[in-house]
Amino acid sequence: MIKVETIERTDEDKIALLHDEAMKLGATITKLISTKNIVVEPWVQLKCRFGCTKFGKYKTCPPYTPTYQETRELLNCYKSAILIEGQPPAKQFEGMLLKLEHKANLSGFYKAFSMNAGPCPLCAECDVTGTCPMPEDARPSMEACGIDVFKTVRDNGFEIKFLEHKTEYVKYFGLLLLE
Numbered sequence: 001m002i003k004v005e006t007i008e009r010t011d012e013d014k015i016a017l018l019h020d021e022a023m024k025l026g027a028t029i030t031k032l033i034s035t036k037n038i039v040v041e042p043w044v045q046l047k048c049r050f051g052c053t054k055f056g057k058y059k060t061c062p063p064y065t066p067t068y069q070e071t072r073e074l075l076n077c078y079k080s081a082i083l084i085e086g087q088p089p090a091k092q093f094e095g096m097l098l099k100l101e102h103k104a105n106l107s108g109f110y111k112a113f114s115m116n117a118g119p120c121p122l123c124a125e126c127d128v129t130g131t132c133p134m135p136e137d138a139r140p141s142m143e144a145c146g147i148d149v150f151k152t153v154r155d156n157g158f159e160i161k162f163l164e165h166k167t168e169y170v171k172y173f174g175l176l177l178l179e
């Protein structure tokens with residue numbers, strides 16, 4: 001008779017595996033944070049509306065994303081998150097976040113949800129009047145939901161700055177909400 005042993009993993013073990021997987025998939029830094037340390041501000045979506053050429057052009061951008069009030073409520077549904085620093089290309093970065101989200105779901109964090117960086121990179125053009133062909137993969141960015149990414153990443157020990165030249169090193173930041 002074959003004896004099958006199941007390994008019971010603690011949440012700490014599962015989170016350590018998610019960190020390892022993120023680094024394997026191209027993350028440069030990952031950190032477990034409390035959702036209490038995610039800063040949501042009303043002014044962030046103002047910057048989308050008056051300053052971003054992508055406003056209204058993607059289903060994952062305002063005005064289609066949760067308002068900052070809704071995001072505050074959403075974050076109250078989660079105790080912790082993994083903040084993930086990575087780099088372009090955008091499709092690869094989003095692909096990594098989705099893989100981590102699925103891995104988190106399978107490991108028991110059934111509410112896991114990822115937030116991307118920037119507009120959805122999945123279609124050449126986003127038809128905001130039609131039906132999204134990949135709703136299971138399209139994820140809003142943190143900023144599109146009203147999260148102050150600068151303050152959030154700095155408060156959690158990461159470095160971020162405005163780029164003055166196109167040749168400077170670009171960082172992406174994503175979030176994996178866990179519970």
Ligand code: SF4
Binds near residue numbers: 125126135138
């Ligand atoms: S998958 Fe395509 S249609 Fe859906 S949000 Fe992304 S770009 Fe838009």
